[in-house]
Amino acid sequence: xxxxxxxxxxxxxxxxxxxxxxxxxxxxxxxxxxxxxxxxxxxxxxxxxxxxxxxxxxxxxxxxxxxxxxxxxxxxxxxxxxxxxxxxxxxxxxxxxxxxxxxxxxxxxxxxxxxxxx
Numbered sequence: 001x002x003x004x005x006x007x008x009x010x011x012x013x014x015x016x017x018x019x020x021x022x023x024x025x026x027x028x029x030x031x032x033x034x035x036x037x038x039x040x041x042x043x044x045x046x047x048x049x050x051x052x053x054x055x056x057x058x059x060x061x062x063x064x065x066x067x068x069x070x071x072x073x074x075x076x077x078x079x080x081x082x083x084x085x086x087x088x089x090x091x092x093x094x095x096x097x098x099x100x101x102x103x104x105x106x107x108x109x110x111x112x113x114x115x116x117x118x
Contacts, residue, residue, distance in 0.1 A: 020028050 016028065017025055
């Protein structure tokens with residue numbers, strides 16, 4: 001922005017001393033310092049508010065993207081579920097057929113069962 005060196009500040013201080021005089025210069029310096037502090041505080045406030053708004057907008061965009069992805073996943077899942085249901089409905093039912101064979105009995109699992117006849 002501005003490139004103000006020591007020599008420029010010295011010239012400004014000498015001119016202010018000549019124009020204002022030694023009795024009013026401290027009051028003017030305090031007043032100028034007060035306005036500079038207020039301007040900086042206002043600038044930082046505006047900057048923080050803009051950053052907050054940008055972060056909120058970024059979060060809102062992220063939520064919308066996530067919502068869209070969830071809707072797409074939900075639609076794909078419903079479509080897959082419908083396909084599976086149609087596939088199950090199209091398979092013929094096997095009526096009158098015998099149930100699958102049971103697993104062969106491997107005998108008693110404990111030695112006590114043999115003695116009791118169980």
